[in-house]
Amino acid sequence: MIHSLFLINASGDIFLEKHWKSVVSRSVCDYFFEAQERASEAENVPPVISTPHHYLLSVYRHKIFFVAVIQTEVPPLFVIEFLHRVVDTFQDYFGVCSEVMIKDNVVVVYEVLEEMLDNGFPLATESNILKELIKPPTILRTVVNTITGSTNVGDQLPTGQLSVVPWRRTGVKYTNNEAYFDVIEEIDAIIDKSGSTITAEIQGVIDACVKLTGMPDLTLSFMNPRLLDDVSFHPCVRFKRWESERILSFIPPDGNFRLLSYHVSAQNLVAIPVYVKHNINFRDSSSLGRFEITVGPKQTMGKTVEGVMVTSQMPKGVLNMSLTPSQGTHIFDPVTKLLTWDVGKINPQKLPSLKGSMNLQAGTSKPDENPTINLQFKIQQLAISGLKVNRLDMYGEKYKPFKGIKYMTKAGKFQVRT
């Protein structure tokens, strides 16, 4: 399946290579560089490139290209999904996944990659198992290792791979037993010029952080499970139980994991918590344009909208912008033409606005399109769909765990066309 993996940084250096079968010369990456050149931006590099003898499948994350080399037919998503899993694992291990971090921990990276694939076929991809096999580096452990000469490699053999719950390590012990669940909902929306909603949907996830001793068996039930239209589960969730009773029943992995992601059924009208008033004008005659936007809350169920951030990609013809915000800070990058306005909290009494003028390139005609406005925001303690967790129970262990549930609503891909 996967023959080799090359990691390539933004400047085109191959800074790590790993081969699971015979060695494939790194010159194969030349085809990739060619494709990269053809695509103006990094996201536009096609994920699948065919070369005379190999196929290159790549993902682009954290400014690094992860290029897998394969030789024979294999479902492309199989490879792509795996590469993303690799990135997630690195992130899990080192906190961030950057070139520097990978270079600093090259041995751990190599060991992890060795365990994740055998002969190109995924072997251990669960982070719980990997961490048992190879301990993630921490500052303390690095110090201890240099002094005592002990190692990152786990000295007990991992048993997780052999158990019926392959995602959970065995012998977990905590003094404080706690289980936290975050219900995070994202609103994806496209709002048209006049402010009416073209499309809006709610996607949600439940991220969990479970630190419980032993082998707890948890059940989580909702007040209104009907809201969930389409769900995808962590493998630990018992599907049949969900089918029949709409209850999430599972033996959780240890640590952080995504329990569930869901989509709220389309029948429910989506409440749009913010609105944007905009007035963006390019005038044909003069080289000045007017720019004015105001952000305000709407349908927020009495909660405050925080962390509001407005970004907008200005047309190429805009040379500079002179704007004054009523609150927050703004930056316009004249090279990328990206306007960013960090608004912060919205005060319903005094709506934040950003006003000013744009300098257009003289001599060129006015741009065809007004820029679209991308919005980010957060609302704490609210799941916009109205989803509510009913209760969380634990079986199989004696102690009383501390349980916590948090709700949050965020903007996903929230776009306002102007």
Place this chain on the structure above:
Amino acid sequence: MAASPAYGEEKGGSSSLGEPEYGHDPASGGIFASDYKRHDDLKEMLDSNKDSLKLEAMKRIVAMIARGKNASDLFPAVVKNVACKNIEVKKLVYVYLVRYAEEQQDLALLSISTFQRGLKDPNQLIRASALRVLSSIRVPIIVPIMMLAIKEAASDMSPYVRKTAAHAIPKLYSLDSDQKDQLIEVIEKLLADKTTLVAGSVVMAFEEVCPERIDLIHKNYRKLCNLLIDVEEWGQVVIINMLTRYARTQFLSPNQNESLLEESAEKAFYGSEEEDTKDAKAEAASLAKRKPYVMDPDHRLLLRNTKPLLQSRNAAVVMAVAQLYFHLAPKAEVGVIAKALVRLLRSHSEVQYVVLQNVATMSIKRRGMFEPYLKSFYIRSTDPTQIKILKLEVLTNLANETNISTILREFQTYIRSMDKDFVAATIQAIGRCATNIGKVRDTCLNGLVQLLSNRDELVVAESVVVIKKLLQMQPAQHSEIIKHMAKLTDNIQVPMARASILWLIGEYCEHVPKIAPDVLRKMAKSFTNEEDIVKLQVINLAAKLYLTNSKQSKLLTQYVLNLAKYDQNYDIRDRARFIRQLIVPTEKSGALNKYAKKLFLAQKPAPILESSFKDRDHFQLGSLSHLLNAKAVGYQELPDWPDEAPDPSVRNVEVPEWTKCTSREKRKDKVEKPFYSDSEGESGPTESADSEPESDSEESGSSSSSGTSSSSSEEEDEEEEEGGSEEQSEDKEGEEEEEEKRKKKKEKGGPRKASPRSVGSEEEEEAEGKKVKKAAGPQGKKGHAESSSEEASASESSSSGSDSGTEAPTVVEAKRRKIPSSKAGPKEISLLDLDDFTPPPPQPVPSSSIISTSLVTDLEGLTLTDTSLAPALLSPAFGAVRTYELLHRMAGEGLSVEYCFSRRPFPGDPHMVAVQIQISNNTDAEVKSLRVSEPKLLAGMRIQEFPEIESLAPGDTASVVMGIDFCDSTQAANFQLCTHTRHFYVSIQPPVGELMAPVFMSENEFRKEQGKLTGMSEITEKLTLPEKCRSDHAIVQQVTSAANVGRVPCGADNEYRFAAKTVTSGSLVLITLEWREGAAAQLTVNSEKMVIGTMLVKDIIQALAQ
């Protein structure tokens, strides 16, 4: 590549003991000196005694490998450390070895012995890792060693080691493809493995080594389907893809009937020629058949078991299921995948890219599927261009008369985008919408015409091209637009657009006879100021006008040609000269002149505007080949559906009866016995093989099932063989061999009841005696039937009892025997030694049970060919069944017919009761064309007749199976039994106990279910047990003979519980028998179906009272 501390492995100097050291840069002078002893320090460190130094050295070496630096000269120093005690050093040495062994084969051999030692280690993880490294070293010399190691590991007791063995198979195959045959044997063996851990890896090996050997899958098909949900996600992808191909070869197309109606309707609207031809083929095929389509239950099983995986978090799994549904499911069911695919669009852009490609292909064939999700494909300005273009493709495919206005409004926004490639794609998309949907053609055209005034050249060019294409389709109707475009020549300055307009006017000058010369006049005026491409088109226009309308345009043409003659551009001068010669007749111009009109105004074919994703679905969706639209190396073609379904019986794995029932119908009631699986029967063995101590009740349950399932495979073919021979020799019995066979058969019939009890050995002797009697006597007398069923269970339990003592030696013995006997034929084994060890007892010692299962699977493999050849005829499961008379000899004029309820699920329809019918011809003439006709049934009842018997020789007996759906009532099924001469009216009335099939549940589940069925649904009756019915097994015996129920384990001593489900409606029937002091007892039956409950109580009491 600046040397950071962690990276500084390339330093010279010899005293660096772990701490970073700077100052020696190989690039600056002294390269040769440092190169020469470049790795001396590393070698020294590797030779030292300290683990920490070795580790440091290995880390540096691995960092070198990671950066792609050559470290091969360190090989001798590194390989020495392969036996190092420190685990991390060892691991890093492995990494090094795997990387360089291929280059240094001789030295690599030094390490082999270490791995060979590792293969024998008591710890399974060490065995596994030794095998993993050994197989990863690509040194051809060690192929035999690898082969041996793989074979050994394939029968290892640890599933993890077996998994590693499966992984090693493709490695060995890529090293030496001559080993294929041997490897296939190993694959075959591992395919039979019942653990989820192994399943994914072995299918992967199968796909790489022998994807064409589809026959290996037959026996494992149902198991794979059932295990699927518990397999790890990567394995799921591989298995699903393989099963898709498998299903395409084994089942009939579920859409063969519909294709006729649906597609012809659709075709009228949007079909293009290619589709038509395909449809025509499908039509022809379905017309030829006209048989009502019934989906193979195995086909259904696959669809049902993959569906929950749409909820997987792994995009690859979701995609795999989606393609499976797309290729295999009936049209009506394919829709379920849309939601999941749309969900994937939220994922990373690479995932989106692949998913959208597949959605684009699907949306051509199944537009309706994605229509509800239209808005999910709306484009955001932040999407990467390649995603935008794919979304556009999908939107265009989804466009139809109802949604076109929304889509066009959306397109209007896109046209103003800053991303010009995307705008160009949008214009093309509009063009496609306009061609597909006649209603909006004019709107689209008008919109496009407006775009001609766009400032962006690309937009204009693209619009003109699209307009040109649209006009080419129906030029006559659009003279208005051509006129409009002619007017635009005054305003539009973009040369490309002007050129395109001129071409259009020239091409269709006959439709605008008045305007065309005028345009030419204007252009002639401004000729000198035009761009070159426009000039060329002016010349073209002039030429075409000259040919069609020479009267008006002769002078103008000459003028233009004269202007062109002196143009600065030689291309234009040449063109002018060439055209003048061609169109203006002179003495010299010759023959070509006559054809000038044909040359210039030939009918030009209208370009076809269709999706580039059309017909991509001949590649398996989700595959790399589909994405590239070209066959990738190693791509396995997705076969077309067969016209005739291959024999479905090849998949019969002869699992005990109850397993089939539970896995097919009763899954819902039994949640989470094996971990998360819903496939109780099959994954029971999973656990037993897992060498993990289970809770007691489960252990015994699963091990007994593994025993029975493995034993039953031999039983089946044996029975089938007997099926024929037995009846023939029914009367002239007495031969010893026959007797022997019979005994075996009954012994194996026992486990079907799956109620292991321990019984003394005297009883066995007693049973032995009866058996002989039974064998000698005529069949079918009631008393005998009962006693023989008693024997069955007795002998079963005794055989398992004797086993536990002598198990290990038997296994070894059997293994030894296996080799010669495989030549002698599988039948021999099953007759002689198998019964000694087939039902492995609940053994707490893991090793022996695993050896025995793997052995049993071996034997299963051996019997494979036999069974697949035998017809799917089912003979009664065991001697315990009562036989009823259907047609008496006298009434039937010499033809006598008897029937019994075989208590097996009827193949093909789980709602039918299987009725085994035995027809003997006692006349002295041949009876021909025996068949069932004119069934007279109550509403709801159904009959599946047996296939017509061509002829039955005098004295012969035939046995057939028919299925009757009694609708959970004891009403008789009346029908006629026809021969070539006579019709006999017969009827089959089922005893109430035969209307159900056993269900297996735990005590808790039983209680839970019972709790739900109280009040009206509960019937209680007191009874006294007669003397002979006061032993445990006698009671169980009597109850199970009266009704087809399964025993439920029970904690209390004097209580017996049984459970079953009615065959048609699947409602539960729960039986509790409480035995009080002495003879008193109380019988409780809980069932929704009160009538059945009451009758059942009566029947059971009668059975017990006898």
